Amino acid sequence: MSTNTLVNAPTLAQRARNIRRNALRMGEVQGQGYIAQALDISDVLAVAYFHAMRYRPEEPTWEDRDRFLLSNGHYAIALYAALIEAGIIPEAELETYGFDESRLPMSGMASYTPGMEMSGGSLGLGLSIAVGMGLGLKRKGSKSRVFTLFSDGELDEGSKWEAMMSAAHHKLDNLIAIIDVNNQQADGPSKQMMGFEPLVDKLEAFGWFVRRVDGNDLGAVLAAFDAAISHSEPQPRVIVADTLMGKGVPFLERREKNHFIRVEPHEWQLALAELDAGDRS
Amino acid sequence: MKSPMSATPGKPRLTTSAMIASIAAEGQKTKPAPFGNALVELARSRPEVVGLTADLGKYTDLHIFARAFPDRYYQMGMAEQLLYGAASGMAAEGFMPFATTYAVFASRRAYDFIHQTIAEEDRNVKIVCALPGLTSGYGPSHQAAEDLALFRAMPNMTVIDPCDAHEIEQIVPAIAAHHGPVYMRLLRGQVPLVLDEYNYQFQLGKASLLRDGREVLIISSGIMTMRALEAAKELAGDSVDAAVLHVPTIKPLDHEAILREAGKPGRLVVVAENHTIIGGLGEAVAALLMRSGVHATFRQIALPDEFLAAGALPTLHDRYGISTAEVTRQIKGWLR
Numbered sequence: 001m002s003t004n005t006l007v008n009a010p011t012l013a014q015r016a017r018n019i020r021r022n023a024l025r026m027g028e029v030q031g032q033g034y035i036a037q038a039l040d041i042s043d044v045l046a047v048a049y050f051h052a053m054r055y056r057p058e059e060p061t062w063e064d065r066d067r068f069l070l071s072n073g074h075y076a077i078a079l080y081a082a083l084i085e086a087g088i089i090p091e092a093e094l095e096t097y098g099f100d101e102s103r104l105p106m107s108g109m110a111s112y113t114p115g116m117e118m119s120g121g122s123l124g125l126g127l128s129i130a131v132g133m134g135l136g137l138k139r140k141g142s143k144s145r146v147f148t149l150f151s152d153g154e155l156d157e158g159s160k161w162e163a164m165m166s167a168a169h170h171k172l173d174n175l176i177a178i179i180d181v182n183n184q185q186a187d188g189p190s191k192q193m194m195g196f197e198p199l200v201d202k203l204e205a206f207g208w209f210v211r212r213v214d215g216n217d218l219g220a221v222l223a224a225f226d227a228a229i230s231h232s233e234p235q236p237r238v239i240v241a242d243t244l245m246g247k248g249v250p251f252l253e254r255r256e257k258n259h260f261i262r263v264e265p266h267e268w269q270l271a272l273a274e275l276d277a278g279d280r281s
Numbered sequence: 282m283k284s285p286m287s288a289t290p291g292k293p294r295l296t297t298s299a300m301i302a303s304i305a306a307e308g309q310k311t312k313p314a315p316f317g318n319a320l321v322e323l324a325r326s327r328p329e330v331v332g333l334t335a336d337l338g339k340y341t342d343l344h345i346f347a348r349a350f351p352d353r354y355y356q357m358g359m360a361e362q363l364l365y366g367a368a369s370g371m372a373a374e375g376f377m378p379f380a381t382t383y384a385v386f387a388s389r390r391a392y393d394f395i396h397q398t399i400a401e402e403d404r405n406v407k408i409v410c411a412l413p414g415l416t417s418g419y420g421p422s423h424q425a426a427e428d429l430a431l432f433r434a435m436p437n438m439t440v441i442d443p444c445d446a447h448e449i450e451q452i453v454p455a456i457a458a459h460h461g462p463v464y465m466r467l468l469r470g471q472v473p474l475v476l477d478e479y480n481y482q483f484q485l486g487k488a489s490l491l492r493d494g495r496e497v498l499i500i501s502s503g504i505m506t507m508r509a510l511e512a513a514k515e516l517a518g519d520s521v522d523a524a525v526l527h528v529p530t531i532k533p534l535d536h537e538a539i540l541r542e543a544g545k546p547g548r549l550v551v552v553a554e555n556h557t558i559i560g561g562l563g564e565a566v567a568a569l570l571m572r573s574g575v576h577a578t579f580r581q582i583a584l585p586d587e588f589l590a591a592g593a594l595p596t597l598h599d600r601y602g603i604s605t606a607e608v609t610r611q612i613k614g615w616l617r
Contacts, residue, residue: 061452117396119402125397128362128369128394128398129367129369131363131366131372132370134370138374159362162363163360163363166358166360166363166367169358170355
């Protein structure tokens with residue numbers, strides 16, 4: 001969390017709502033995007049950026065920050081939404097999302113955006129980089145942690161399992177992975193593309209400390225982050241977050257084939273209205 | 282199907298060259314593990330240097346670094362994608378990883394990881410790879426005939442093909458002084474010593490005229506410079522005067538030196554490389570000459586566009602035209 005905690009700081013629920021609003025507003029700018037994923041992961045990002053992580057909004061490359069590696073680069077819209085809420089990216093830039101010369105390209109790239117620590121897009125890269133960063137931070141005697149987010153579809157990539165073996169082998173207790181299990185990838189439901197269950201058993205067998213939670217239950221997500229951070233064994237940690245695509249906007253939650261969503265112009269206001277209605281109820 | 286290689290009567294039958302076979306000819310002057318020793322020397326004054334490998338420490342001479350600096354040595358297991366992703370992560374934290382494996386595994390298996398996590402982010406990783414081109418008799422699984430073409434095509438990547446032990450010792454500090462990703466072909470074990478007799482000093486991005494000659498200009502890199510120098514001596518015995526321009530930096534290419542030498546009229550220009558004829562030094566030089574309006578009689582000595590055979594290296598180098606005898610024979614034929 002940012003060092004200047006305010007007494008009247010917004011609640012995590014408000015943070016998550018604001019992240020969703022930012023993502024929807026960027027989606028509206030382009031008329032399409034990975035909106036359903038952004039909505040499903042907003043609660044996790046709220047806890048990561050407003051409870052778990054140490055960083056300085058005005059100094060995105062602060063040496064003692066916790067690193068956040070977005071392996072699933074197409075979730076950039078979600079991370080930008082969180083970085084805007086965290087004050088790392090000015091809110092005004094939201095209007096530039098996906099346009100030529102913008103610092104906010106559709107797929108996350110390290111050289112474009114403050115707070116974006118890797119270039120994703122090609123799935124399966126992030127955990128390997130995280131292993132190297134974890135080793136490097138230990139070598140420097142740093143207390144910083146490496147967080148990395150990836151999706152259930154990325155579990156199909158063999159490189160993820162190379163990196164999982166390696167992280168446990170090197171006892172990287174400064175590494176916290178988050179797997180977004182939304183059961184949706186490009187060609188359809190993830191479990192139909194390549195079955196990955198029983199996931200907790202697999203990850204534990206690979207030597208990881210595992211917490212599996214409803215990724216849209218803020219209290220449960222908070223507890224999982226706390227458990228991962230306070231765990232004392234010398235092993236890497238992973239939070240498996242089961243999430244609902246489109247979470248918070250009922251008509252998007254119900255929409256089929258929601259990997260890459262096209263939303264009609266009039267629907268964006270409806271989406272924001274549904275989000276606000278859900279927040280009041 | 283490959284045509285069987287029949288043993289020539291009266292000649293000793295050679296066995297398949299081991300993966301760690303030295304490319305040095307019998308009786309040739311050599312130096313042991315120039316990369317490993319040079320890296321230890323560098324690491325003494327550069328605490329940010331770390332060594333990573335994917336189960337090939339002993340076979341890339343990185344074990345010498347591991348002995349000297351055990352806590353700066355990272356064994357990543359037989360996982361090349363992880364190796365280069367992790368090297369990127371360590372570079373992001375301010376370290377200078379020298380990450381070693383065989384050239385086939387870096388160029389073919391880990392290409393996307395190097396492309397995205399190292400080159401695209403301009404990370405300071407030195408990719409040092411043994412068994413370049415045809416330096417293994419083990420077959421296509423270990424023969425990196427395409428590595429230079431693949432890494433030349435990658436933006437931000439510097440590509441180096443050293444000739445001998447003397448040059449490798451000089452390259453290690455030179456690439457450390459250059460911030461950014463580098464792909465370096467590695468000769469390991471007992472490595473031939475050739476360039477010490479030419480008052481040679483490696484400079485990143487610079488070609489070097491090792492000998493001058495009126496009739497032929499051989500432009501070469503890597504072990505083919507050693508072959509070119511030997512061929513030039515043999516050609517001299519037949520009163521053919523050959524120049525040798527050594528081009529260890531494949532990218533960025535030394536345009537000025539190549540255009541200056543190839544632009545001198547009346548010489549046959551031959552590019553010799555331990556690499557497939559597609560996309561390596563030969564085609565790079567040809568394109569440069571065409572773009573610059575330099576017209577020369579141009580020939581290539583390179584590996585054919587095919588999957589190469591397994592066998593003994595001397596046999597294979599003869600068969601594919603990159604042995605000294607074959608280089609000499611081809612040049613004589615072109616001059617006829």
